[in-house]
Amino acid sequence: MKNFFFLLGLLLISFSTQASAAPTELEGTFKLGPTLIMIFVLILFILIGLKYRAKDTSDYYAAGRKISRIGSGMAIASNWMSAASFLGMAALMFGLGYHGLAFVAGWTGGYVLLLILMAGQIRKYGKYTAPDFIGDRYYSTGLRLASAIIVIFISIAYTVPQFAGIGLMFKWIMGIDYFYALLIGGGVVLIYTLISGMLGVTKNMQVQYIIIAISFLIPLFVLLYDYNYFFLLPPVGYGSVVSDIVTGIPLAEANYLMNVHGHQFAIVASPEYVMPWSTSTGVSFFQWMAIIFSLMIGTAGLPHVIQRFYVVPKSNDARWSVVWGLFFICIIYWTAPVYAAFGKILAAHPEVGRLAPDAIVIYTAQLGNVHPLIVGFLAAGAVSAAFSTTAGLLVSGASAFSHDIYVRVMNPNAEGKKQLLIARVGTVLMAVIVAMLAMLELALIGELVALTFSIAGSTIFPLFLLGIWWSGSNKQGAIAGLAVGVAISIFAITYFVAGRLGTVLPHHEFVSYYLGAWYFGWVGAPLAIITNILVSRFTKPTPIEIRKFLAEQVH
16 A cells, blocks of 8 residues: 555656646646645545544444544545535626625534534534434434435535535546546445545545645635735735735736736726625625524524534543534634635636536636646645545435334334444435436525525524423424424425526425525524424423433533
């Protein structure tokens, strides 16, 4: 194996001068240097997965509950640094300007909400999965089954944009059609997840975060230095780049600075880029706030995020893992807008043409004439980001399928090996469904992820919030609240899908504005919570043993 890596290193050096044939085209020639980097990264992931592969259900579901605070924090950050963060965040800000900050604020704010309301309490309760908690807290096999199905649906919906990101990067690196790139990339991440389980995935996520952070930051230092901005701290240099977008850079001031095509580093004044709720984006103050709210509560309701709190030994470790996770997340979130701002200037010349927003991170590095191998490493970082989240989601969905449906409902006496087999079958089925949906390319990566957050915020979040903090929430209230959240989710998604397919349903504009696919959680969550409370007030109270357990062990 050492000889293999030595030969791989020699190949990387020998092709270090290779440049891509079409710097801003995804469908170009095969790029050997970036391909070798990606192969090296993928082999590293698989080796770590083999070393720490799951040997039993505890390892597969919760990593044996033996991950450190910092290690769990890095895993949380890596799990969170999905294709939506690595590729989608810059894409949203590139296309929407100030409005894109709503996604940054919502996603980061959600982790603060988790830290305050849930992290320690979830770990204290001591269940493996979200459906396990819901079924036990609300003493209902039916709710366990319903929540497991919702978790599987959320996992599938969230994995679709991750597969899209993997396909996009494999397409750029290998120069092949998106269909084949998606099949190859999806197949690799599926094999890796089946081998690793949660223990191997969590160990890998720590390595993946390091790769993600380094690959994301190096091109920014190069770009800021080459174009005469303050490069030691990218967020500081970002302020100057945005100022230049607003005031414009005349051709006379561009001097010798050019993009890779020889176009001068110039742009006409674009003040709308920083205008709050500009009419140019078609986004209002209401939509901006609704997106932030929906993303925050959605973060606190995502099953694969909640499941991360079970991998640490104690409840206090769960809280600190969120703190560390937020720190590691912010390193990326504070720098992602720099790619969008640079992309605005470097792609300003008409000859560059219209760029696909989801690949603007790669395009920006290419247009800035960053060395092809560094761009290849950046693409490998994007693959790492999508891999880490996809693996976590597949394990989360497989846990719901095996642990919460098969074992808890269908076959309580199933042996550990049988449970692992069912979990792996569930993982394969999910991957196949996700790949088929990813082929449709329904929306931007970041937008598809936001839809998933609205679903989680309308369904899972109310059950956890009330289940932890209000002992009066009972089975009947939970069923009624969940039904309301599911109904609103189905209603909003139906209008979204119909609109994408060209079908106009009654009151389409009204529903699309107030129950948009990215933010219908602003209605779904409050209504689900209110329904839960009202029904719980007028039905049989929560059993005394559950009230006692919450008071003595959880609060």
